[in-house]
Amino acid sequence: MSGVVHTSTAELFLVGQDASNMMGNPAGVCYPTSTAEVQEAVRWARSKGMAFIARGAGTGLAGGAIPTAGSLVICLTKMNNIRSVDVHRRAAWVEPGVLNADLSRHTSRHGLHFAPDPSSQQSCTIGGNVANNSGGPHCLSEGVTSAHILALEVVLPSGEVCILDAENSLFDLRGAFIGSEGMFGIATAIEVRLVQNPPHVSTMVVGFASVHEGAMAVSAIIASGIIPSALEMMDAPITRAVEEYVHAGFPLDAAAMLIVEIDGLEHSVSDGTRQVKDIVLRFGATSFKVAQSAAERALIWKGRKTAFGAIARIQPNYYLHDTVVPRKKLAEVLSQVSAIATEEQLQVMNVFHAGDGNLHPILMFDKRVEGVMDRVHRAGSEIVRVSLEAGGVLSGEHGIGLEKRDFMRWMFTENDLLFQQKLRAAFDPEGISNPHKVLPRGSGCADASSIPPGSWM
Amino acid sequence: MNKTQGIFQLVNEEDLNTCVNCGLCLPHCPTYRVTGEDIYSPRGRINLIRSVKHGDLELTKEIVQALDTCIQCMGCEPACPSGVQYHSIISPVKAEMHSGWRWRDAPLRCGLYVVTHMRCLRLFTRVISIAQKLKIVPKQISVPKIDFPRPRFNKKPQVRSGKEVLLFTGCVMDAWYRNIHLDTITLLEALGYSVKISGDEYGCCGALHEHAGFNKSALKMQRKMQQSESVSTIVVNSAGCSASLKNALAGSRVVLDINELLYRHITDLQHLLVRRNETVLIQEPCHLRHVQGISKEVKELLEISFTVTQMEDDGLCCGAGGSFSFSQPAMATAVRGRKLDEVNRVIISVAPETISFIASANPGCLSFLAGGKIDVAIVHPVTLLAQSLSSLNAIGVI
Ligand SMILES: Cc1cc2nc3c(=O)[nH]c(=O)nc-3n(C[C@H](O)[C@H](O)[C@H](O)COP(=O)(O)OP(=O)(O)OC[C@H]3O[C@@H](n4cnc5c(N)ncnc54)[C@H](O)[C@@H]3O)c2cc1C
Ligand code: SF4
Ligand code: SF4
Numbered sequence: 001m002s003g004v005v006h007t008s009t010a011e012l013f014l015v016g017q018d019a020s021n022m023m024g025n026p027a028g029v030c031y032p033t034s035t036a037e038v039q040e041a042v043r044w045a046r047s048k049g050m051a052f053i054a055r056g057a058g059t060g061l062a063g064g065a066i067p068t069a070g071s072l073v074i075c076l077t078k079m080n081n082i083r084s085v086d087v088h089r090r091a092a093w094v095e096p097g098v099l100n101a102d103l104s105r106h107t108s109r110h111g112l113h114f115a116p117d118p119s120s121q122q123s124c125t126i127g128g129n130v131a132n133n134s135g136g137p138h139c140l141s142e143g144v145t146s147a148h149i150l151a152l153e154v155v156l157p158s159g160e161v162c163i164l165d166a167e168n169s170l171f172d173l174r175g176a177f178i179g180s181e182g183m184f185g186i187a188t189a190i191e192v193r194l195v196q197n198p199p200h201v202s203t204m205v206v207g208f209a210s211v212h213e214g215a216m217a218v219s220a221i222i223a224s225g226i227i228p229s230a231l232e233m234m235d236a237p238i239t240r241a242v243e244e245y246v247h248a249g250f251p252l253d254a255a256a257m258l259i260v261e262i263d264g265l266e267h268s269v270s271d272g273t274r275q276v277k278d279i280v281l282r283f284g285a286t287s288f289k290v291a292q293s294a295a296e297r298a299l300i301w302k303g304r305k306t307a308f309g310a311i312a313r314i315q316p317n318y319y320l321h322d323t324v325v326p327r328k329k330l331a332e333v334l335s336q337v338s339a340i341a342t343e344e345q346l347q348v349m350n351v352f353h354a355g356d357g358n359l360h361p362i363l364m365f366d367k368r369v370e371g372v373m374d375r376v377h378r379a380g381s382e383i384v385r386v387s388l389e390a391g392g393v394l395s396g397e398h399g400i401g402l403e404k405r406d407f408m409r410w411m412f413t414e415n416d417l418l419f420q421q422k423l424r425a426a427f428d429p430e431g432i433s434n435p436h437k438v439l440p441r442g443s444g445c446a447d448a449s450s451i452p453p454g455s456w457m
Numbered sequence: 458m459n460k461t462q463g464i465f466q467l468v469n470e471e472d473l474n475t476c477v478n479c480g481l482c483l484p485h486c487p488t489y490r491v492t493g494e495d496i497y498s499p500r501g502r503i504n505l506i507r508s509v510k511h512g513d514l515e516l517t518k519e520i521v522q523a524l525d526t527c528i529q530c531m532g533c534e535p536a537c538p539s540g541v542q543y544h545s546i547i548s549p550v551k552a553e554m555h556s557g558w559r560w561r562d563a564p565l566r567c568g569l570y571v572v573t574h575m576r577c578l579r580l581f582t583r584v585i586s587i588a589q590k591l592k593i594v595p596k597q598i599s600v601p602k603i604d605f606p607r608p609r610f611n612k613k614p615q616v617r618s619g620k621e622v623l624l625f626t627g628c629v630m631d632a633w634y635r636n637i638h639l640d641t642i643t644l645l646e647a648l649g650y651s652v653k654i655s656g657d658e659y660g661c662c663g664a665l666h667e668h669a670g671f672n673k674s675a676l677k678m679q680r681k682m683q684q685s686e687s688v689s690t691i692v693v694n695s696a697g698c699s700a701s702l703k704n705a706l707a708g709s710r711v712v713l714d715i716n717e718l719l720y721r722h723i724t725d726l727q728h729l730l731v732r733r734n735e736t737v738l739i740q741e742p743c744h745l746r747h748v749q750g751i752s753k754e755v756k757e758l759l760e761i762s763f764t765v766t767q768m769e770d771d772g773l774c775c776g777a778g779g780s781f782s783f784s785q786p787a788m789a790t791a792v793r794g795r796k797l798d799e800v801n802r803v804i805i806s807v808a809p810e811t812i813s814f815i816a817s818a819n820p821g822c823l824s825f826l827a828g829g830k831i832d833v834a835i836v837h838p839v840t841l842l843a844q845s846l847s848s849l850n851a852i853g854v855i
Contacts, residue, residue: 008519010505014495017504019479031493058495059480077493097493099484105769109806123483245538309479309538316474366474 005030005044005072015073018058018065019120021319021367022402026053026067031078035153035161035188038074042186043159045072046432052157053434054182056097056128059120061320062401064132064181068435074186076127082106083189090194091150096127096187103192112194115142118397119305127187133179135397137230137259137304140355142195144397146178153189157428161188176423181399182434184427198229198263202273203297206280207254207287211235211350214256215331217283218354221260222327224279226272230261231355232304238349238362241310246303248296251287258354259304307351308362315347315364319376322398323387327357333390337361340382344375358396359387384410400438408440465510467549473507475541476500485536487774488526491791496523499533499543506550524550526788528781529668530743530774535750544748551670565784569666572628573678575657582632600633601824607635610642610654619649622718623688625702626654628661630695630820637820640843641694641715647729647846648722653688664701668779679705692718694839696745696819697779703749714745715839716818720754727761730845735813736764737841738803738833740796740826742819746772755838759816762845766807770799775817777825793829800831816841 005028006012016024027050032038045052051071058065067073079095082103086092087110094103100121104113116129117136124134130152135144142148151165152174164173177184208214214233221228234242234250234257243250251257258280262272277288291297311318325333334350337359341348347364363379365372384394384407394404394411408417421439425431482499483489489498496505502523508514527547534543555562571577586603588594622645626638638654645652663678683706690711693699699714706712719726737759745751752772759765776782776792804812815831816838817823827835 008517010514010517010519010523011494011496013508013514014501014504017478019477057480057483059483075493075495080493101484120479120481123480242538245540306481306538309477309481310540312475312477312539312541316477318477 005041015055015058015075016067018055018060018063020061020063020066020401020403021317022063022066024067024071025069026073027070029055029073029075031075033078035155038076038079038155038186038188039159039161041072041074042155042157045074046157046159046430051432051435054096054127054131054186056125056131057099057120057123059124060128060132060399060401061322062132062395062399062403064399064401064434064437065128066402071435076125076186076188079188080125085110085112085194087112090196091191092194093189093191094126095189096125096130098126100124100126100129107194108197110194111197113197114192115139115148115195116145119308121305126190126192130178130187130190131180131182132397132399135353135358137232137301137353138261139397140231140353141227141229146175148193148195149174149178149190150193151191152177152187154185155188156185157430157433165191176427179399180424180427181401181437183424183437185433200266200269201229201261201263201297202269203291203300204258204260204262204273204276205248205250205287205289205291205300206258206260206285207251208256208258208280209254209284209286211256211334212331213284214258215334215354217258217280217285218330219327220279220283221276222355224275226262226275228260228272228276228355229263230259231353232259233257233350233352233354234259234304234307235350237314237347238307238310238351241313241349242303242307244313245306245310246299248299248303249289250303251289254286259300304351308360311349311362311364314349315366317365317367319363319365319380320398321359321361321363321380321383322396323359323384323392323394324396325357325359325387325390325392327354329390329392330354330357330359333359333386333392334361336386337383340379340386344379346372346375346379353396356396357392359392381407402437405436405438406440408438464516465506465550465553467553468506468510468546472542472546473503473510475539476503476507476537477539478504479539481538482533482536482541485532485771485773487528487530487532487776487792487795488788490773491788491795497526499537499541502527503541503543503546506546521554524554526785527551528743528774528776528778528789528792530778531747532743532772532774535747536771548667548670548672552672553670555670555672562784565669565780566671568780568783569669569671569674572665573661573663573674575628575632575660578628578632601827603633604636607632608639610635610639619646619651620690621651621653621688622690622692623653623655625659625662625691625693625698626656627693627695627698628665630698631657633824634820634837637694637837637839640837640840641692643843643846644719644839645692648719648725652692655691659685662698662702662705664695664698665779667701668697668781669784675701682706683709694818694837696742696749696751697821700744700748714749714751714818716745716751716754716758717749719758719839719842723757723761726758726842729847730761730842731847733762733845736766736807736811737814737816738766738768738800738807738812739838740768740775740800740815740817740822740835741772742817742822743772743774743778745818755816755818758842759838761842763814763841766803766812768799768803770796773799775822775826777819777821779821782821782825789825793825796826797829797831800833804833814841 663675667675782789
């Protein structure tokens with residue numbers, strides 16, 4: 001089956017979509033099983049003057065995996081072997097289609113795991129994580145994907161294979177490739193850094209009577225010098241939606257809920273837990289609970305990590321934003337977000353990585369309602385605007401993709417964009433690797449073929 | 458553009474709309490796991506059904522293939538945070554696809570005819586048992602090693618005074634796995650139940666037909682069960698049948714899976730069972746874990762006598778899927794291959810010589826897995842428990 005280009009309408013229809021609200025119209029899809037087959041596919045597309053696009057599990061939320069019309073989708077899900085685990089160096093070579101959670105499950109027997117843990121970790125691929133430089137709740141203390149990649153084997157848009165690492169090349173180009181959203185070629189093997197599973201963990205669930213108090217407590221925890229391994233906040237509507245599905249015992253009467261996790265050696269974990277408790281009580285916590293078992297902890301995280309999905313229990317469609325604001329502005333931006341939603345008559349829920357100010361306001365709607373998409377897009381742009389005005393950035397972890405491409409100018413100068421375009425051209429002079437993403441039109445960008453239909457920003 | 462008006466109209470629009478395309482179900486789908494292709498995933502299937510219903514896509518052969526290869530293991534359903542009721546999407550679709558004649562369904566229809574006619578089934582079983590002796594059984598038919606002649610039931614219940622239950626004996630379960638029925642009776646009697654046998658009078662419950670989308674035949678059999686003057690509590694030791702009967706007889710009878718019933722007596726069983734120095738690996742049938750939500754029960758029951766280990770694959774299907782392994786042998790074998798890899802991984806990690814049994818509470822899984830070359834004996838948990846009874850202190854034996 002692999003090595004062959006599939007062109008059935010049904011398959012093309014499906015690989016034209018990801019977890020965003022957009023849709024593309026590719027000409028073919030193939031499922032290579034080796035680096036050589038990826039090379040073959042890239043060369044084939046190039047020889048036909050077609051653009052190509054890497055696809056992992058298609059869980060991206062910013063439309064990064066939406067193909068341009070007439071392009072070849074190179075789906076890496078069949079390259080899913082863990083090639084080797086080096087326990088002493090705490091490193092593993094994996095193929096790009098390995099699922100994030102599978103990797104940590106595989107290495108758990110050595111007491112090791114891959115630290116970046118996006119909420120989609122059960123489904124998303126390591127290749128997708130690299131391309132989007134994904135983060136997750138535990139990246140607060142461990143850092144996002146870029147801090148955990150030791151080397152990359154990449155098939156360049158020319159069809160050549162190269163290794164990007166710190167030791168064996170003149171420049172360390174890993175940083176350029178990680179987060180390049182598939183525009184610099186295709187990662188065909190990845191050496192990841194593994195970290196030790198913590199000996200002790202304390203997971204706390206804290207309720208607050210207002211989002212403001214919760215946000216103040218977050219700042220106070222960080223200011224106290226404690227470095228939690230995760231610090232997440234959920235507002236009341238999302239807490240209720242999630243609780244209905246997981247039954248994790250979340251405080252249903254609270255206006256905001258924090259999940260605080262501390263790990264390390266036994267005494268520092270118990271000291272930390274006590275300190276956190278003191279702080280949150282000082283900031284008016286209405287409930288405080290510590291998970292008593294690994295099963296209870298797992299349930300809390302299941303609740304947090306399936307939060308987006310649980311939204312369908314309220315409205316059939318959602319549009320999730322991903323911006324970062326300075327922590328001290330959290331409460332202020334949140335109230336602006338809620339005002340924007342009210343203005344556009346949309347429901348909004350908030351779930352976010354509070355520790356690093358990464359907001360995920362979720363607008364909920366039913367796209368069958370006449371004119372609702374316009375309101376959603378207007379509200380989305382407004383949210384981006386207020387986040388940037390508060391000194392924030394465009395994307396915390398989901399990437400720019402198609403969705404935020406045209407917002408890039410709000411954040412970067414023409415000169416910034418020109419240099420980004422030059423870097424891109426160094427990897428992909430013909431502009432055939434996932435064209436039309438990230439860099440806005442007109443920024444000296446010479447990407448091949450047309451823009452995907454349905455790309456609405 | 459409305460190319461396929463009228464197709465899949467029975468699928469509820471709200472059910473389709475609950476899917477937000479997030480992809481969190483992908484790793485829980487066995488057919489996506491072995492192919493990595495969206496078209497063989499729950500998210501893909503839902504999207505295709507929706508688009509065909511709305512007339513945005515034609516019902517092409519690829520879409521038919523995508524839907525035919527859904528095992529209906531329901532692994533995707535508990536995994537979905539949006540609460541998509543996948544069974545209520547796929548069931549009417551399968552039924553619609555099988556409502557007309559398709560040549561390729563002919564062998565399957567024949568097979569389903571056989572299981573509903575107990576005489577045919579017995580004849581077939583006889584032929585197979587001879588074929589087994591001659592080692593000429595076709596690969597596509599996964600049948601366990603059949604004992605011939607079949608062990609007999611006792612003429613009269615051994616316990617007459619206790620609470621009455623009806624043991625549903627079914628079709629294949631009775632023809633091929635009579636021993637499991639005998640073990641079930643031994644256990645129930647040890648717990649003081651008076652056990653009646655449903656026998657040929659009721660025969661097949663129609664679960665296989667329903668699963669394959671032949672709803673008319675399934676309904677016929679279910680009606681027979683509903684009208685029967687039987688005991689109010691029905692015990693079933695095949696996970697696929699207990700799931701289906703629970704649904705069909707809801708409101709009129711209490712249907713219990715055997716693991717559920719035994720679990721209610723776990724404290725009694727702690728006294729009745731002896732400790733054995735053996736390790737059991739549990740294989741969880743989809744219709745037990747995903748459909749009925751019965752999981753910890755089997756584990757805790759077996760833990761009375763055994764050391765228990767589990768797989769780390771979130772209860773991914775083994776590929777048997779009712780008649781699925783018969784109608785879609787290629788996909789089923791690929792799915793089983795993945796399951797066997799996981800079995801072997803656990804066996805190696807625990808140390809090969811220590812795992813004595815693999816326990817699975819469904820005849821389909823038992824026979825399909827046994828066809829996949831594993832060195833460990835694959836048995837029903839009930840058999841393991843019955844064999845662990847300390848014969849001295851059963852409560853009910855007269
Ligand atoms: C419910 C839900 C929760 C999420 N939570 C988080 C979260 O907490 N944190 C977070 O960061 N993200 C989150 N995401 C977004 C998404 O899951 C991540 O961005 C993930 O890393 C995407 O991986 P994927 O395999 O699905 O990639 P895809 O969506 O298939 O692709 C994403 C991008 O990566 C490129 N790509 C894929 N594979 C390769 C490769 N081998 N080489 C080069 N380029 C490649 C594609 O071209 C595309 O541009 C969430 C998504 C969902 C649906
Ligand atoms: S079925 Fe559920 S888990 Fe799967 S894509 Fe749809 S909403 Fe997500
Ligand atoms: S029922 Fe099973 S095979 Fe069918 S889509 Fe769901 S998980 Fe996949």
